[in-house]
Amino acid sequence: MGKTYLMIRVRVPLDLHAVSCNGSGAFALATPLRVRDLLSLAVREALGARAPADKFARSLRTTLHGLSSGRFTVDINGRLFGDADAVVVCGEVADVRFFIPSRRPVTHTELA
Secondary structure: OOEEEEEEEEEOOOOHHHHHHHOOOHHHHOEEEEHHHHHHHHHHHHHOOOOOHHHHHHHHHHHHHHHHOOOOEEEEOOEEEOOOOOEEEEOOEEEEEEEEOOOOOOOHHHHO
């Protein structure tokens, strides 16, 4: 694994449509999302709600390109993802960590 350079905690939206269609409260506790949607929430959180739409779009496009080109991987609640189309199931909040590939071993003290 690489060295962490950014961690963002995002609130995961409740999928009310899935809850109502399936009649199951399970979707109220855990929401399936594509990694790209979670990255969109993380970029919005990092930039702030008042960031201009064009800046948000550029930042999201750059983030998705970096993931697809392998410049970094994403750890979401302890699971590594390198594909923006992968699906992850999240509770109320998700911890999104970005890892840069490392050429040398990284010690635990460097990650802190």
